Amino acid sequence: MALTALEKIRLGRQLNPLILDANGATGLRKITIGRQINALLIQLGYGSHTAADNTTPAANETTPPATANDSEPPEPAKPEIVAAFLNGDYVTQDSDDFTQTLTQLEPYLDIFLTMDDVLGGASDWLREKYPEAA
DSSP states (O other): OOOOHHHHHHHHHHHHHHHHHHHHOOHHHHHHHHHHHHHHHHHTTOOOOOGGGGOOOOTTOOOOOOOTTOOSOOOOOOOHHHHHHHTTTTTTSOHHHHHHHHHHHGGGBTTTBOHHHHHHHHHHHHHHHOGGGO
8 A cells, every 4th residue: 555645744743752752761661652663664664674584596596687678778877875875874964864864865765775775774773773673
């Protein structure tokens, strides 16, 4: 089910205070907030990220080389913010900066990265910042 823009805004407004509250929370409150954040991320379409999503193809599975008569234009280079996000460079940011990074990634969604990529980065950030919630 695709969310409308208003539904995304509503869920985003619910998510932002939770991320801010998680920064100062301790113990069970932090775990509860982490679960609420995860539930909202899933509602926003980020899905669940598992290790199986990161599997690499077998050595005998190769992509055929591009030929001169391929009609597709070459893929543009990934923006620096996308490459850094996919490399995990943002997992140590505080919650405000990480929220801003997610907002900056929005124009590149479905072009240079997928919702699963964003969810994976968000999950990695949550595990790094709140290990007891993971």
